[in-house]
Amino acid sequence: MASTATTAHATTATDMEVRAHEDHHASLRLWLRLLSCSTRIEDTIRQRLREQFGLTLPRFDLMAQLEREPQGLAMGELSRRMMVTGGNVTAIVAQLENEQLVQRQAHADDRRSYTVRLTPAGRRAFAAMARDHEAWVVELLSPLSERQQDQLYRLLGALKGGLAPQPRHSQDTPAS
Numbered sequence: 420m421a422s423t424a425t426t427a428h429a430t431t432a433t434d435m436e437v438r439a440h441e442d443h444h445a446s447l448r449l450w451l452r453l454l455s456c457s458t459r460i461e462d463t464i465r466q467r468l469r470e471q472f473g474l475t476l477p478r479f480d481l482m483a484q485l486e487r488e489p490q491g492l493a494m495g496e497l498s499r500r501m502m503v504t505g506g507n508v509t510a511i512v513a514q515l516e517n518e519q520l521v522q523r524q525a526h527a528d529d530r531r532s533y534t535v536r537l538t539p540a541g542r543r544a545f546a547a548m549a550r551d552h553e554a555w556v557v558e559l560l561s562p563l564s565e566r567q568q569d570q571l572y573r574l575l576g577a578l579k580g581g582l583a584p585q586p587r588h589s590q591d592t593p594a595s
Contacts (some may be wrong), residue, residue, distance in 0.1 A: 423530060444515050464470070464552065468548070472548055481501060481511050484497055489536070490534075491534040491536035492535060496539065512535050519540055520538060520545075522536055
Protein backbone atom coordinates (compact mmCIF):
# COMPACT_ATOMS: atom_id res chain seq x y z
CA MET A 420 0.00 0.00 0.00
CA ALA A 421 2.84 2.41 0.82
CA SER A 422 4.37 1.90 -2.62
CA THR A 423 1.07 2.84 -4.28
CA ALA A 424 0.90 6.03 -2.21
CA THR A 425 4.54 6.79 -2.99
CA THR A 426 3.96 6.22 -6.72
CA ALA A 427 0.85 8.39 -6.66
CA HIS A 428 2.77 11.16 -4.88
CA ALA A 429 5.68 10.92 -7.34
CA THR A 430 3.30 11.08 -10.30
CA THR A 431 1.49 14.10 -8.85
CA ALA A 432 4.77 15.78 -7.98
CA THR A 433 5.95 15.52 -11.61
CA ASP A 434 2.56 16.24 -13.18
CA MET A 435 2.46 20.02 -13.21
CA GLU A 436 -0.61 19.81 -15.40
CA VAL A 437 -2.84 18.97 -12.42
CA ARG A 438 -2.57 22.65 -11.50
CA ALA A 439 -4.47 23.68 -14.63
CA HIS A 440 -8.22 23.93 -14.92
CA GLU A 441 -10.34 24.03 -18.05
CA ASP A 442 -11.07 27.70 -17.46
CA HIS A 443 -7.34 28.55 -17.61
CA HIS A 444 -5.98 29.95 -20.85
CA ALA A 445 -4.87 27.31 -23.37
CA SER A 446 -1.32 28.72 -23.26
CA LEU A 447 -1.10 28.09 -19.52
CA ARG A 448 -2.37 24.53 -19.92
CA LEU A 449 0.13 23.94 -22.75
CA TRP A 450 3.01 25.32 -20.68
CA LEU A 451 2.10 23.06 -17.76
CA ARG A 452 1.87 20.05 -20.10
CA LEU A 453 5.33 20.82 -21.57
CA LEU A 454 6.74 21.23 -18.07
CA SER A 455 5.13 17.96 -16.96
CA CYS A 456 6.53 15.99 -19.89
CA SER A 457 9.98 17.50 -19.49
CA THR A 458 10.04 16.79 -15.75
CA ARG A 459 8.89 13.18 -16.19
CA ILE A 460 11.52 12.50 -18.85
CA GLU A 461 14.26 14.14 -16.79
CA ASP A 462 13.24 12.26 -13.63
CA THR A 463 13.37 8.94 -15.48
CA ILE A 464 16.78 9.70 -16.93
CA ARG A 465 18.10 10.83 -13.53
CA GLN A 466 16.90 7.58 -11.95
CA ARG A 467 18.37 5.38 -14.69
CA LEU A 468 21.74 7.16 -14.62
CA ARG A 469 21.86 6.70 -10.85
CA GLU A 470 20.78 3.03 -10.95
CA GLN A 471 22.84 1.88 -13.93
CA PHE A 472 25.94 4.04 -13.68
CA GLY A 473 25.95 5.48 -10.15
CA LEU A 474 26.02 8.93 -11.73
CA THR A 475 24.01 12.10 -11.27
CA LEU A 476 22.53 14.02 -14.19
CA PRO A 477 24.78 17.07 -13.55
CA ARG A 478 27.85 14.83 -13.70
CA PHE A 479 26.57 13.29 -16.96
CA ASP A 480 25.89 16.78 -18.35
CA LEU A 481 29.42 17.95 -17.49
CA MET A 482 30.92 14.87 -19.15
CA ALA A 483 28.73 15.52 -22.22
CA GLN A 484 30.10 19.06 -22.49
CA LEU A 485 33.66 17.73 -22.30
CA GLU A 486 32.99 14.96 -24.81
CA ARG A 487 32.10 17.64 -27.38
CA GLU A 488 35.36 19.52 -26.70
CA PRO A 489 38.34 17.10 -26.80
CA GLN A 490 40.79 19.95 -26.02
CA GLY A 491 38.87 20.57 -22.80
CA LEU A 492 37.01 23.54 -21.38
CA ALA A 493 37.81 26.17 -18.80
CA MET A 494 35.93 25.82 -15.53
CA GLY A 495 34.16 29.16 -16.17
CA GLU A 496 33.01 27.99 -19.59
CA LEU A 497 31.64 24.77 -18.08
CA SER A 498 29.75 26.87 -15.53
CA ARG A 499 28.30 29.09 -18.27
CA ARG A 500 27.27 26.17 -20.49
CA MET A 501 25.69 24.23 -17.66
CA MET A 502 24.06 27.36 -16.18
CA VAL A 503 25.34 26.61 -12.69
CA THR A 504 27.70 28.37 -10.31
CA GLY A 505 31.44 27.94 -10.43
CA GLY A 506 31.25 26.25 -7.04
CA ASN A 507 28.89 23.60 -8.45
CA VAL A 508 31.26 22.91 -11.34
CA THR A 509 34.23 22.70 -8.97
CA ALA A 510 32.44 20.11 -6.83
CA ILE A 511 31.37 18.01 -9.84
CA VAL A 512 34.86 18.15 -11.36
CA ALA A 513 36.40 17.10 -8.04
CA GLN A 514 34.11 14.05 -7.86
CA LEU A 515 34.84 13.04 -11.45
CA GLU A 516 38.55 13.68 -10.95
CA ASN A 517 38.58 11.37 -7.91
CA GLU A 518 37.09 8.67 -10.14
CA GLN A 519 39.75 9.42 -12.79
CA LEU A 520 37.09 10.30 -15.37
CA VAL A 521 38.35 13.87 -15.88
CA GLN A 522 41.63 15.67 -15.38
CA ARG A 523 42.11 19.28 -14.39
CA GLN A 524 45.13 21.18 -15.69
CA ALA A 525 46.22 24.68 -14.69
CA HIS A 526 46.57 27.23 -17.50
CA ALA A 527 50.17 28.15 -18.26
CA ASP A 528 49.30 31.89 -18.24
CA ASP A 529 47.09 31.89 -15.15
CA ARG A 530 47.71 29.26 -12.48
CA ARG A 531 44.32 30.11 -10.87
CA SER A 532 42.44 29.00 -14.01
CA TYR A 533 41.96 25.36 -15.01
CA THR A 534 41.05 23.45 -18.14
CA VAL A 535 39.12 20.21 -17.65
CA ARG A 536 39.30 17.25 -20.07
CA LEU A 537 37.88 13.76 -20.12
CA THR A 538 40.49 11.09 -19.45
CA PRO A 539 40.59 8.05 -21.76
CA ALA A 540 38.65 6.15 -19.07
CA GLY A 541 36.17 9.04 -18.92
CA ARG A 542 35.69 8.91 -22.70
CA ARG A 543 35.00 5.17 -22.60
CA ALA A 544 32.61 5.49 -19.66
CA PHE A 545 30.77 8.41 -21.26
CA ALA A 546 30.42 6.56 -24.59
CA ALA A 547 28.61 3.70 -22.81
CA MET A 548 26.40 6.11 -20.87
CA ALA A 549 25.59 8.16 -23.99
CA ARG A 550 24.47 5.03 -25.89
CA ASP A 551 22.10 4.09 -23.06
CA HIS A 552 20.93 7.70 -22.65
CA GLU A 553 19.99 7.89 -26.32
CA ALA A 554 18.10 4.58 -26.09
CA TRP A 555 16.20 5.86 -23.04
CA VAL A 556 15.19 9.05 -24.84
CA VAL A 557 14.04 7.05 -27.87
CA GLU A 558 12.01 4.80 -25.56
CA LEU A 559 10.51 7.70 -23.61
CA LEU A 560 9.39 9.47 -26.79
CA SER A 561 8.10 6.26 -28.41
CA PRO A 562 4.43 7.01 -27.64
CA LEU A 563 4.75 9.49 -30.52
CA SER A 564 5.23 8.27 -34.09
CA GLU A 565 8.26 9.48 -36.03
CA ARG A 566 5.95 11.84 -37.94
CA GLN A 567 4.52 13.22 -34.70
CA GLN A 568 8.01 13.69 -33.28
CA ASP A 569 9.04 15.63 -36.41
CA GLN A 570 5.93 17.77 -36.16
CA LEU A 571 6.45 18.47 -32.46
CA TYR A 572 10.11 19.28 -33.11
CA ARG A 573 9.12 21.86 -35.76
CA LEU A 574 6.41 23.38 -33.55
CA LEU A 575 8.74 23.67 -30.57
CA GLY A 576 11.38 25.18 -32.87
CA ALA A 577 8.91 27.87 -33.91
CA LEU A 578 8.10 28.54 -30.26
CA LYS A 579 11.78 28.65 -29.30
CA GLY A 580 12.50 31.02 -32.19
CA GLY A 581 9.79 33.36 -30.97
CA LEU A 582 11.16 33.52 -27.44
CA ALA A 583 13.80 36.19 -27.03
CA PRO A 584 16.66 35.15 -24.76
CA GLN A 585 16.33 36.85 -21.40
CA PRO A 586 19.36 38.38 -19.73
CA ARG A 587 20.64 36.26 -16.88
CA HIS A 588 20.60 37.87 -13.49
CA SER A 589 23.66 37.33 -11.37
CA GLN A 590 23.02 35.90 -7.92
CA ASP A 591 25.16 38.77 -6.63
CA THR A 592 22.95 41.43 -8.22
CA PRO A 593 19.82 42.26 -6.24
CA ALA A 594 16.60 42.10 -8.24
CA SER A 595 14.93 45.46 -8.83
